Amino acid sequence: MNHHTPAIELIDVHKIFHSKTTTTHALADVHLQMKEGEVACLIGPSGSGKSTCLRTINGLETITRGAIKLFGTPYSSASTAHALRRDTAMIFQRFELFPHLTALENVALAPRLREPISKADALERASELLSSVGLSAHRDKFPRMLSGGQQQRVAIARALAVRPRILLCDEPTSALDPELVDEVLELLKAIAKGGMTMVVVTHEMRFARQVSQTCHFFDGGRVVESGATQTLLDRPQTPRLQAFLSSLQGTHRR
Amino acid sequence: MHEQKRSPLWSIATSVLIALIVFSLWRGFHTLDYQWDFLSLREYIWVSESGTPGLLLHGLWGTLWVSALSIVVGSVIGVAAGLVLYAGNSFAQNFARFFVEIFRNTPVLVQLYVMYFVVASAFQLSAEQAGIATLSLFCGAYIAELVRGTLLNLEKGPQDAALSLGLTRLQIARHVTAPLALRRLMPSLVGQYVSLVKDSSLVSVISIVELTKSASNMVAISFRSFEVWFLVAVVYFVLNFILSRCGRWIEQRMSADLQPA
Numbered sequence: 001m002n003h004h005t006p007a008i009e010l011i012d013v014h015k016i017f018h019s020k021t022t023t024t025h026a027l028a029d030v031h032l033q034m035k036e037g038e039v040a041c042l043i044g045p046s047g048s049g050k051s052t053c054l055r056t057i058n059g060l061e062t063i064t065r066g067a068i069k070l071f072g073t074p075y076s077s078a079s080t081a082h083a084l085r086r087d088t089a090m091i092f093q094r095f096e097l098f099p100h101l102t103a104l105e106n107v108a109l110a111p112r113l114r115e116p117i118s119k120a121d122a123l124e125r126a127s128e129l130l131s132s133v134g135l136s137a138h139r140d141k142f143p144r145m146l147s148g149g150q151q152q153r154v155a156i157a158r159a160l161a162v163r164p165r166i167l168l169c170d171e172p173t174s175a176l177d178p179e180l181v182d183e184v185l186e187l188l189k190a191i192a193k194g195g196m197t198m199v200v201v202t203h204e205m206r207f208a209r210q211v212s213q214t215c216h217f218f219d220g221g222r223v224v225e226s227g228a229t230q231t232l233l234d235r236p237q238t239p240r241l242q243a244f245l246s247s248l249q250g251t252h253r254r
Numbered sequence: 255m256h257e258q259k260r261s262p263l264w265s266i267a268t269s270v271l272i273a274l275i276v277f278s279l280w281r282g283f284h285t286l287d288y289q290w291d292f293l294s295l296r297e298y299i300w301v302s303e304s305g306t307p308g309l310l311l312h313g314l315w316g317t318l319w320v321s322a323l324s325i326v327v328g329s330v331i332g333v334a335a336g337l338v339l340y341a342g343n344s345f346a347q348n349f350a351r352f353f354v355e356i357f358r359n360t361p362v363l364v365q366l367y368v369m370y371f372v373v374a375s376a377f378q379l380s381a382e383q384a385g386i387a388t389l390s391l392f393c394g395a396y397i398a399e400l401v402r403g404t405l406l407n408l409e410k411g412p413q414d415a416a417l418s419l420g421l422t423r424l425q426i427a428r429h430v431t432a433p434l435a436l437r438r439l440m441p442s443l444v445g446q447y448v449s450l451v452k453d454s455s456l457v458s459v460i461s462i463v464e465l466t467k468s469a470s471n472m473v474a475i476s477f478r479s480f481e482v483w484f485l486v487a488v489v490y491f492v493l494n495f496i497l498s499r500c501g502r503w504i505e506q507r508m509s510a511d512l513q514p515a
Contacts, residue, residue, distance in 0.1 A: 060414055082422065085419075098416070100433050102511075110421060113421055113429065114421065144512075
């Protein structure tokens with residue numbers, strides 16, 4: 001792999017949602033580039049397109065126009081989309097664990113189905129990952145018996161189990177009770193330190209400062225401002241980002 | 255199993271209701287002034303002289319195999335049509351929709367007659383084949399709607415998660431969607447099966463030997479219509495009770511995560 005090939009490249013991406021009465025331009029003219037090992041945060045008000053943007057990167061959302069390349073390979077058909085999805089894994093706001101499987105089975109399912117390994121090996125890997133996120137004691141519990149923070153940590157273990165090159169996180173702590181936020185953020189920080197390429201949609205500005213090198217501010221489906229995280233958050237250039245950041249300070253968000 | 259607390263009013267209301275039913279039955283039978291004789295039905299259950307099963311058991315066997323076969327074939331048709339309604343192309347969807355509407359919105363009795371006198375003549379089908387085909391299609395039409403509705407209302411999150419993990423459509427269907435959909439489907443599916451067992455009595459009109467047909471014959475011979483129909487009702491009840499219980503058991507097996515720890 002050429003070191004200069006970006007890990008993620010979005011070129012002139014547009015996404016238009018059509019309903020019977022309205023046409024929504026969820027993403028317009030989005031250009032993004034990320035190096036391998038980079039951690040980027042997507043910030044912006046709700047409905048600004050940041051989650052949609054994240055979902056286009058692993059093909060959960062198709063794009064209306066433009067191109068998406070992962071490690072230089074563009075998404076073109078359903079089959080390449082499937083192949084590229086193998087390089088990414090995703091963490092969701094509402095965890096989205098498989099409710100009918102135990103924590104261990106949740107983590108083991110994808111490796112067992114995707115890779116030529118035995119069920120025992122898949123369970124072994126899952127077991128190691130669960131202990132790395134501190135949940136060995138809960139491996140045989142079903143998701144609904146776990147707290148939100150524990151569920152999200154299972155979801156992280158499940159994402160890591162497919163050994164992704166890119167980890168996509170969609171508001172990973174927004175659905176958590178405040179006291180459970182840190183256990184998830186600490187874990188994500190550790191993964192970032194390990195050199196994982198990550199895209200994180202977040203409202204946690206403190207977290208963004210601590211782990212991300214770059215930040216992209218979305219508003220109205222467009223990337224309004226991009227830059228190094230410290231600079232962007234300390235010296236916002238556009239009035240819209242200034243307004244967004246001061247609105248966050250008005251609330252108890254960090 | 256956990257007991258639910260109910261207000262004492264509930265048990266009082268239930269007692270009153272049971273008392274009312276018992277009273278009206280007792281009064282009805284009293285006014286009827288009928289000499290009950292259930293023992294005379296023994297010969298229809300088991301012919302002691304020849305040591306062979308009687309009419310009732312023959313009928314029961316008929317009901318069992320007609321229902322079982324219709325349930326199996328109907329489920330296959332229903333799941334297939336349901337999947338088409340949920341995710342087929344528009345031509346296939348229209349076709350499935352047409353099938354479902356025809357079989358849901360016309361009486362089974364008419365469907366049976368048409369199948370037996372028109373379709374069966376055209377294709378040289380036996381009465382049994384025509385009967386089972388009708389019940390299967392009828393049952394399938396209802397199951398198709400259940401399947402479509404269940405899939406439509408299933409939360410999409412776990413499916414998205416599976417997709418994001420790089421699983422194929424088929425793997426997701428097999429390991430995520432099917433188990434989650436099936437346990438949602440179970441209660442209404444069992445309800446459908448219970449209905450089908452009862453509706454199987456209708457195939458007696460095209461002279462298939464099953465419980466209801468046997469009962470009419472027993473009445474014709476014995477003139478003991480009250481006893482015969484009561485007995486037959488009890489047999490249907492027991493059949494369906496067992497069916498419901500099996501359904502409940504399977505449902506619980508499939509939802510280990512929903513059981514209280």
